[in-house]
Amino acid sequence: MFSELPQSVQEAGTINVASNVEYPPFESFDTDGTTIVGIDRDIADELENQLGVTLEFNNIAFDAIIPGLDSGRYDMAMSAMSDTVERQKQVDFVDYFSAGGGIMTGTANAESIKTLDDLCGKAVGIVKGTTEDADAAEQSAECEAAGKDPLKVTVFAGQNQAVLALQSARTDAFLVDSTSGSVIAAGSKGQLVQGPRYQDLAFGIVFPKESDQLTEAVQLAMGEIKANGAYDRILADYDMADHSVDDFPINGVTE
Template sequence: MNTRILTTLAVGGLLTATAACGAQSLDAGDSGDSGAAASAPAVVLDQAPAEEKAADVINAITPDQELAAKAPASLKSGGLKVVSSIGYPPMELYASDGKTPIGFDPALARAIARKLGVKVTITDEEFNSQIPGVLTGRYDFVISSMSDTPERQGQVTFVDYVQAGAALLVKKGNSAGITGPGDLCGKTVSVVDNGSSMELAESYDADCKKGGKPAADILKFPGDTEAMLQVSNGRAQASVTDYVVAAYKAADPKLDMEAISLDGTASPWGIGMKPDNKQLVDSVKGALDSLIKSGEYGGLLKAWNLDALAVESAVVNGGK
């Protein structure tokens, strides 16, 4: 959807991965040419942050030597450059230090990097800046709870990594009596600008108008946190968002919110890359398939209680 790494964060928002004690070398256990190995420095793989729920799974991932050999040279020399939008839990959030990203998307980015035997850096950008950043070559890929849609496929090539649906987030007690899209007519709804949730909200608004009912007032914001704040402060009666995020928020008693699942909204979320970078697309697809086959992908999902989002294989541009 929106809808939005890696162990050390620079002040300007740039996240740079660093090697922790016990980090694994790509050359470990290599039985190849010892002379060649000696001439090239070992790649020390990044360790996951301590507060990352999937840290144990990530840190146990070893490079797939065949995939690593076929990875783009730019990844081997400069690392994997990733963009995301932090602040969309449980997909992307900060650890208690307010700087270190954790969550499923950062976990998968780390896992892919380790599977390819490369280091990784991630920049936190607002949602609308992510695809342009990939197209200009500033980033290798975006992983930010982004729905794989035909429209976006005209800009980037996706490798789909989860299947997720949408939901409404309302105040606990639901005094506005909202149970589904039909109840949004005449109500104020907050969304992330230019995401699939905005498209859903606009379609619900169109249905209201077609049915001769009052239009929905749609408030658009650059990030999910700002959109959900409108429900908390009473400016909006509901926020359209991803179900995983709504459920995560509803589980926090301090937020005093409820999640309402929207049937028929499940769609793939993808890792977006520049279409002409086929070598990178193949590398990311291969890494994800390897993680799925090994069970490591399932371990990442389980750590964040997201088992229901699992895909059986890495599909390219599966959004319809």
């Protein structure tokens, strides 16, 4: 599939990938502090096999990903980013994972905070630039409209800081993708609980607008790693088989 790539990528031999590397099981640093591991890195390895070029990950803040793509600094992004109609105004997506937003709490609040309505008046952490950022603002407005106290939102630059705030009881809840949240909660030694999804989402590999040739080449390569079994094997390796998809639409989210 090398010939399907833009000439500039063929000549460079490298695709520069933006990623916020603190989002297990999608991307995180291994115990050596430098090696990137996770679903996205494993998929990237398979994409390398199909496309014949290197996918080089660059660790940046989540809210810097879209500006970095728009400026041309990065060719694409793999960072468990939700495909939304609003984001499609700035970037394009190849959807590859079925996910959903969820509420993480400490064990003390697990029974009293289970839905978005339970967050009224509570201290809530979110990561800047995520879909949960918008969810928190929308829910806060709904609380006020119902005559209740709004959410007390704290915006964090990264997921690790948001988790630490929850563990230290500086926040009552953390709005986070339920997939990543489940992994974090499982490794918290009983400190944290990940509640059920409150919405369904699709994660996508992200591309700058006017980058149709690269977008379509990656979409084609994703189809190949689905056909050869690698995609489903990777998700199964992380106990995420129930989040797999059958095809990989471009900008598949329409509402």
